[in-house]
Structure formats: C-alpha cells, structure tokens
Amino acid sequence: MKTNTIVVCFTINGEKKELQIPAAISALELIRDVLELKGTKEGCGIGECGACTIVVDGKAVNACLMFAAQLDGCEVMTVEGLSPAEGLHPIQQAFVDRHAVQCGFCTPGILMSTQALLMETPHPDRQQIINAVAGNLCRCTGYQSILGAVEDAAAGGLKGKSRQKTF
Ligand code: FES
Ligand code: FES
Known part of the structure; x- marks a missing residue:
C-alpha cells in the first residue's frame, strides 16, 4: 500500500x-x-x-x-535547542544545583515547560510555576526540588551554596 x-x-x-x-x-x-x-x-x-x-x-x-x-x-x-554548545543553560544549571534530576527521563520535558513559562512570564509566582509543570510527571525526584529549580532559574539561576533551600 x-x-x-x-x-x-x-x-x-x-x-x-x-x-x-x-x-x-x-x-x-x-x-x-x-x-x-x-x-x-x-x-x-x-x-x-x-x-x-x-x-x-x-x-x-x-x-x-x-x-x-x-x-x-x-x-x-x-531541549537540544535550549542547551548551549558548551556548558549548561541556566535552567539546566538550576536543576543540577537543586538535585532536581535523578534518572533524567522527565527532565527534558520539564525543562521545556520551564522555558515556555519563563518566555511568557519571566517572574512567575509559585502557583504559576506549579501550573506550568503540572503536566510533567516525575517518578524519581520529588516535586519540591523541581519547583525550587524553576524558582531559581526564574530568579536568574542562583548557584550552589548561595541558593535558598525551600525544601
Ligand atoms: S509521551 Fe507525550 S505526554 Fe507522555
Ligand atoms: S528524574 Fe526520573 S522521572 Fe524524573
């Protein structure tokens, strides 16, 4: 056929x-x-x-x-378009800093939901972040670290020890 x-x-x-x-x-x-x-x-x-x-x-x-x-x-x-040729995009770095990645299967999807959110709403509040990633399931990490990573990315990618823990 x-x-x-x-x-x-x-x-x-x-x-x-x-x-x-x-x-x-x-x-x-x-x-x-x-x-x-x-x-x-x-x-x-x-x-x-x-x-x-x-x-x-x-x-x-x-x-x-x-x-x-x-x-x-x-x-x-x-996600390939998000990643710079070298190093990590600030959203990716925030996920690393927050330990918001384990097996990583969900991660590209959550990064892209985050990217879309920040393109439309550069300074989202907690509820807007929750709404933006509500359709992304993660079986490993727990959502608090993911929400914290998105908050850090929105705040300009706070790094390492300087970040505030929210979980
Ligand atoms: S593979 Fe598309 S929503 Fe699960
Ligand atoms: S890190 Fe494994 S599904 Fe999210």
Missing part, C-alpha cells in the same frame, strides 16, 4: 527545515525518528506524562498529541 506523504516547513532550534514525511506521523515521531533529536522522550504516548514536551511558537505542547503536519510554519524548540 502506498504511504501518503506531505511536505512540512518549519524552524527547529533555529534551523529551517522542509521535509517530505508520512502524512500521519506525530510531531514526536518527526522529532525523534526523522530528525533523530532524541532528547525529547516518549513516555505514555497519550498526553499524560509530559516527557515529550516541546515549545511550539512559545507554548509548551505534548509532541505525542500533535501531528507533524501541525508544525508547518511553526517555530519549534526542543
């Missing part, structure tokens, strides 16, 4: 792409399998866990719930 294909044009992590792809694949399949950007994770595949969170036109979305075709004309960021 012939597979229907479509052409999608979008920007991902600052690079323009024009790709012919199977019409029915998800944005997550496009990112992981076609572009081989493996930082974005597949957990549940049904919009429940947040592991696949990416930023599309400034909003955090679950890539498993989008068709790749819906990315046409969009500006997309994955």
Whole structure:
C-alpha cells in the first residue's frame, strides 16, 4: 500500500527545515525518528506524562498529541535547542544545583515547560510555576526540588551554596 506523504516547513532550534514525511506521523515521531533529536522522550504516548514536551511558537505542547503536519510554519524548540554548545543553560544549571534530576527521563520535558513559562512570564509566582509543570510527571525526584529549580532559574539561576533551600 502506498504511504501518503506531505511536505512540512518549519524552524527547529533555529534551523529551517522542509521535509517530505508520512502524512500521519506525530510531531514526536518527526522529532525523534526523522530528525533523530532524541532528547525529547516518549513516555505514555497519550498526553499524560509530559516527557515529550516541546515549545511550539512559545507554548509548551505534548509532541505525542500533535501531528507533524501541525508544525508547518511553526517555530519549534526542543531541549537540544535550549542547551548551549558548551556548558549548561541556566535552567539546566538550576536543576543540577537543586538535585532536581535523578534518572533524567522527565527532565527534558520539564525543562521545556520551564522555558515556555519563563518566555511568557519571566517572574512567575509559585502557583504559576506549579501550573506550568503540572503536566510533567516525575517518578524519581520529588516535586519540591523541581519547583525550587524553576524558582531559581526564574530568579536568574542562583548557584550552589548561595541558593535558598525551600525544601
Ligand atoms: S509521551 Fe507525550 S505526554 Fe507522555
Ligand atoms: S528524574 Fe526520573 S522521572 Fe524524573
């Protein structure tokens, strides 16, 4: 049977792409399998866990719930686009400093939810932070350290001993 294909044009992590792809694949399949950007994770595949969170036109979305075709004309960021060529992005550093990473499976998704939050609301309050990461499940770390890391990132990435413990 012939597979229907479509052409999608979008920007991902600052690079323009024009790709012919199977019409029915998800944005997550496009990112992981076609572009081989493996930082974005597949957990549940049904919009429940947040592991696949990416930023599309400034909003955090679950890539498993989008068709790749819906990315046409969009500006997309994955965790690879967040990370500088060397070292860590301030959000990543805040997660390290707060010990907010264990197995790390949830982490790219939470970083991208945080990035979307801080793009829209540079100085979020605690409740806005909770709302922003409410769709991201973590089975390891406990949420207090994650919330603290997002607070630190919003405050400008307080480092090491200078940070205030909130847990
Ligand atoms: S893999 Fe997309 S929400 Fe779980
Ligand atoms: S660090 Fe393991 S799922 Fe969050």
